[in-house]
Amino acid sequence: MDAVQQCVIMSKPSSSKCNLDCSYCFYLEKEKLYPDQSRWQMSDETLERYIYQYIEAQSGVDVQFAWQGGEPTLMGVDFFRKVVKLCEKYGAGKCISHAFQTNGVLINEEWCEFFIENKFLIGLSIDGPQKFHDHYRVNRAQRGSFDKVMAAVDLFKKYNVEFTTLTVISDVNAEHGVEVYRFLKEIGSTYMQFIPLVERAAREDPKDGLMLVTPDRVEADVTSWSVSPLQYGHFLTSIFDEWVTRDVGKVFVQTFDNTISSWCGEHPGICIFSETCGHSFALEANGDLYNCDHFVYPEHKLGNIHDIPIKEMNNSQQAIEFGQNKKDLLTLDCKNCAFLFACNGGCPKHRFNVSPSGHPRHNYFCEGYKHYFNHVAETMDKIRELVFNRYPINDIMILKGMNLVKSSSKKNTFKPVGRNEPCPCGSGKKYKKCCMD
Numbered sequence: 001m002d003a004v005q006q007c008v009i010m011s012k013p014s015s016s017k018c019n020l021d022c023s024y025c026f027y028l029e030k031e032k033l034y035p036d037q038s039r040w041q042m043s044d045e046t047l048e049r050y051i052y053q054y055i056e057a058q059s060g061v062d063v064q065f066a067w068q069g070g071e072p073t074l075m076g077v078d079f080f081r082k083v084v085k086l087c088e089k090y091g092a093g094k095c096i097s098h099a100f101q102t103n104g105v106l107i108n109e110e111w112c113e114f115f116i117e118n119k120f121l122i123g124l125s126i127d128g129p130q131k132f133h134d135h136y137r138v139n140r141a142q143r144g145s146f147d148k149v150m151a152a153v154d155l156f157k158k159y160n161v162e163f164t165t166l167t168v169i170s171d172v173n174a175e176h177g178v179e180v181y182r183f184l185k186e187i188g189s190t191y192m193q194f195i196p197l198v199e200r201a202a203r204e205d206p207k208d209g210l211m212l213v214t215p216d217r218v219e220a221d222v223t224s225w226s227v228s229p230l231q232y233g234h235f236l237t238s239i240f241d242e243w244v245t246r247d248v249g250k251v252f253v254q255t256f257d258n259t260i261s262s263w264c265g266e267h268p269g270i271c272i273f274s275e276t277c278g279h280s281f282a283l284e285a286n287g288d289l290y291n292c293d294h295f296v297y298p299e300h301k302l303g304n305i306h307d308i309p310i311k312e313m314n315n316s317q318q319a320i321e322f323g324q325n326k327k328d329l330l331t332l333d334c335k336n337c338a339f340l341f342a343c344n345g346g347c348p349k350h351r352f353n354v355s356p357s358g359h360p361r362h363n364y365f366c367e368g369y370k371h372y373f374n375h376v377a378e379t380m381d382k383i384r385e386l387v388f389n390r391y392p393i394n395d396i397m398i399l400k401g402m403n404l405v406k407s408s409s410k411k412n413t414f415k416p417v418g419r420n421e422p423c424p425c426g427s428g429k430k431y432k433k434c435c436m437d
């Protein structure tokens with residue numbers, strides 16, 4: 001069992017407990033998985049076991065912890081002081097970093113000082129200007145959380161805490177892409193992640209109590225707050241057009257970064273556009289490990305870290321199959337798609353539609369992705385040419401400004417360069433030995 005597949009774990013020390021009650025949240029209902037459990041906080045014993053095992057499970061020197069929930073700030077700063085101490089104890093010379101995803105509501109001076117001192121990278125959830133954000137991101141009294149999030153932004157700026165933003169694209173903000181993008185820029189976000197919202201609700205009460213179902217369930221309906229595929233496609237292209245003419249090199253949009261990587265023949269950084277699912281697990285507060293944050297369902301539990309080491313679960317048949325299924329279960333439409341290299345069929349959580357040629361398990365967002373990839377194809381070709389000829393990528397803004405690169409809606413015929421093919425820069429070396437690095 002010495003195999004060395006890297007794994008990433010999103011851990012939920014406060015389980016699904018939260019101080020907000022966002023209407024679209026997929027995680028709040030996970031408490032139904034543990035009807036007999038009175039304690040929702042991760043115990044010291046589980047924490048220590050987790051930190052030891054997670055570090056041990058990594059083959060490389062870099063170990064990234066990702067703290068999430070529920071709401072991780074509910075654990076209090078002292079819990080994370082323990083985290084840092086345990087990482088020192090078990091770090092074994094590895095380079096350990098921490099990402100921390102929060103709704104921002106409880107952020108105060110103490111948190112900021114802690115984040116700065118321990119170099120935590122913060123992800124802040126914000127869905128755009130107040131009228132969009134407060135629509136779904138509410139507390140139990142249905143009051144919006146926008147003012148508290150903005151207070152957190154002010155504190156982050158005051159203390160120079162590095163933060164990225166995570167914005168859910170729903171039916172409410174999807175048609176206001178440029179407004180959302182400009183707002184995020186204005187509040188100082190230079191690294192933006194957008195998550196398209198789609199959930200399906202069961203038609204009948206499910207046995208496990210979870211109303212939001214996995215893609216295998218047929219008797220389920222897309223919720224009203226989900227974004228439509230084309231709405232999401234238009235959202236992406238509207239902000240792409242703004243970004244590519246003004247902000248390349250200044251603002252990082254995860255989706256665009258990933259598309260550039262794919263166009264240049266590299267692996268995209270995010271799992272949804274990767275060939276396989278990787279080993280991105282979710283850890284519940286009691287030590288239960290699941291295939292993925294979006295597959296926290298009984299049938300996707302790998303085991304508990306008190307019974308089986310993470311390293312072993314990471315190498316288990318169940319984990320390997322889950323990752324590989326992303327590639328193996330592609331529809332024929334995906335296999336024949338000109339954008340497969342950049343899309344890879346998208347996230348399996350979203351594969352519940354029937355494809356145009358009649359195959360089940362096709363990605364709900366397909367139409368939107370095709371719209372996006374067609375729209376950016378010509379610009380991406382140009383960016384790739386710039387990269388391979390060692391020009392600054394920002395030069396794309398000059399070419400766009402002079403109207404020398406258009407937004408394309410024609411079918412893309414681009415084929416990515418293989419690792420073993422000659423490098424397009426003309427060096428005569430193999431691509432993997434040259435510009436790919």
Ligand SMILES: C[S@@+](CC[C@H](N)C(=O)[O-])C[C@H]1O[C@@H](n2cnc3c(N)ncnc32)[C@H](O)[C@@H]1O
Pocket residue numbers: 018024025026027068069070071072101102103123124125166167168195196197198199
């Ligand atoms: C589950 S929350 C946990 C961390 C923290 N409470 C927060 O809101 O940032 C993590 C991220 O998932 C997003 N999210 C919640 N429900 C979602 C859903 N149904 N689909 C996609 N993303 C969702 C949230 O907006 C948030 O950015």
Ligand code: SF4
Pocket residue numbers: 018019020021022025026027028069070071103137
């Ligand atoms: S703040 Fe995060 S965990 Fe809490 S309800 Fe909203 S999305 Fe869910």
Ligand code: SF4
Pocket residue numbers: 271272273277278280292293294326346347348349
């Ligand atoms: S199921 Fe989706 S979110 Fe989970 S690892 Fe695979 S692509 Fe990523």
Ligand code: SF4
Pocket residue numbers: 333334335337338339340343344345346363365366367369370
């Ligand atoms: S764009 Fe559609 S057909 Fe093409 S790979 Fe993505 S999901 Fe499949």
